Amino acid sequence: MVTFNRFTLANGLRVLVHEDAATPMAVVNLLYDVGARDEHPEQTGFAHLFEHLMFGGSAHIPNYDAPSQAVGAQNNAFTSNDITNYYITLPASNLETAFWLESDRMLELAFNEKSLEVQRNVVCEEFKQRYLNQPYGDAWLRLRPLAYKVHPYRWATIGKELAHIEQARMEDVKSFFTKHYNPSNAILVVAGRVQTDQVKQLAKKWFGPIPSTNTYERQLPMEPQQQEARREVVQADVPLNSIYIAFHGPARLDEGYYAMDLISDLLSRGPSSRLYRRLVKEEELFSEINAYQTGSLDANLFVIEGKPLPNVAMDTAEEVIWSELDKLKVQQVEPYELDKVKNRIESTMVFAEMAILEKAMNLAYFELIGDADKFNHEVERYLAVSAADIQQQAQQLFRKENSSTLIYIATPHAR
């Protein structure tokens, strides 16, 4: 149980406080309701590039990192297709420094040309390191546009291509800031050895004066129902053949979300899971195989990803994956197996309460999707899923016409 207090400033900033006196530290977590899905299709990768620029100095503080490190803080941030999340962990006695730093960059960035130029390069190197200079690194650059034709999830957070990042201009940076970096578009969570009154006073002092500007209204195109199986085969200079099958699944707030998540656990979580046991250990067809869902706010992808052994034809590999998926459609999962994946959910939630940063991030995220208190009721949502729900969700997911298959054929020296 993660307890919290909540209040909203006049400018619309939502603030949550989780008091935990067991740690000498405090966390300030600031979630902005903007991600890669809010980008223009011709300017992708911008939300993430912008996250880098947030460390390039603000209106009254020329350098973000140095004053943060000077009080013993550690800070970082991440961008996803849905959100941009900044966090700073520091000795609780220096809490106010985090308010000073975070509020100034919400008020106004320095918009420094040198920072833009350098961070464009840094992000291009990140693009190469993670997506281009690795075997299979471009899988998601291929899989997203194969599965999504309309919704902005069709591009990765890093962006569609290097050129979009290279072409980012200062005027784009400014308008992105004005559009998305507003108090009413953010959720602030303060956790650790802190008190609600103290946080209230600091929030009013530092964030209170930030003017509320117009709120951005998100209007994203809905992905139409997929009508036909899609497939892309790539000859690439990779050491092994590899297969990815992606299915459209429920959105985060849809009823079916929990059943979908449990299906990924049944198939792939832990050494006793179905795909590993059957296809790696018993039938000896794959060297590795995994299933997961993307955990996005809008309609998700459910993905199977595996590397068949060299003596296994790709057709066979594909057939056996489908045969495992079909089992979930025709046969209800036994109570023992369903209990097993639910037990894992329960223990994972207990472990998640051992770190203040994790608690703070969860509170912010669940507040974004409706109510932070939902985090405390997540386990119940999973426990309520029945074998019939699983079967029904499997039938919904695992249809050929709902699938996008990406295959890598290992071809030495192919480009």
Next chain:
Amino acid sequence: MLDRTLPPAYHPITGFDLIKPAHLQFSNGLQAFVFNAGEQDVVRIEWIFANVFAQDEQALLNTCASELLLEGTASYSSKQIAELVDFHGAFLVPEYGYDQSSLTLFSLNKHLSQLLPVVKDILTDAVFPEKELATYIRNNKQKLQVSLKKNSFVARRLFNKTLFGPSRYGSVPDIADYDRISREALLALFKQQYTPSNCTLVVSGKATDEVIAMLEGLFGDSWPAEGGSAPVDTAPAISGTTGLLVVDERKDALQSAIRLGYQSIQRSHPDFPGLQVLNTLLGGYFGSRLMANIREDKGYTYSIGSGLASLKHSAFFTISSEVGVEVTKATMAEIEKEIRRLREEPVEKAELALVKNYLMGTMLGSLENVFSHADKFKNVYFSGLDFEYYDYYTDVVNAITREEILRLANTYLDYENMIKIVVGKYEA
């Protein structure tokens, strides 16, 4: 009116409190350290075994023994072990390190009585079934093929190999090495290495008397000590190479993985904490000289960093990054420049003060829950030290001067003598 140019007052961090473990010795000689704290009904139990090496120090055998531990005993099959652990929502994780192999159980307290007997069976009666070994070898050969296409992975291998020669620390497996692993060799190693006198038990979390009694019942009296004494670990012969440049050219590389470094001092050396401060200045945090210059000024890389690792019989210092192929040489030149600056120019007062505060703050932050207190203990215990080390560390960090940093840089940072590994393109 709020003046946003003025930072709030800074409150210095002068020290931190460490949870001291209760020390127990079971009747079979096993040493146990218990950290009983925390709110949640969870516990982490680690069985840590000193690695025992054969004459040729092929670390792959020890790695395989560790990774195959859960693949079956005389009483439980691989599948049964997996089911039991998963059903109880637990995590049972074998891990191989340079000096120790460990098995770690994360579990809710309420399931321990179901899980501990299985762990006991694994640690006393693992049988390494032929079929599971064959599966493991087949799959790991596949995985290694993929890893060998990653420049950073290859750079780390070349670095270890060049730095430590054919010793346990420099031993990196090639694909063919997997075929030489036999069940007999695994069983022989298992018998030697997984013994009570070679085991240290570290328990953290809600480690109640009940938990300890359960552990003592299973891993004390009823786990008889072997007849002989604990295996003696003689220091490996390390043929040190210095100054060598190794280039592994990759035709289509967009980035080069670079790794530089050499052997250094261990945690037990009086200069170790001071060298950690120096390492932080050079490449140990986001605001370091290397990050500020090579990422934040030049934009050559997504990340660059340096680190200091203390092992049982050696230690090493390393700098690593992945950089655009066209700026590989330029990056090396900047690294050389930053090292020279630290050797020639006294560090700015403000920069040194910042790093001191940063180190004290992160030390405090690294003690977030009871597990991290146990980790701090392991760091010193396996270096033959005790908690006094952290008092010494705190004193050194708080007192270190610009002159001392200069001395340390001139003693421990020498670009010329570092081994330099480049995987990608050097002459682009």
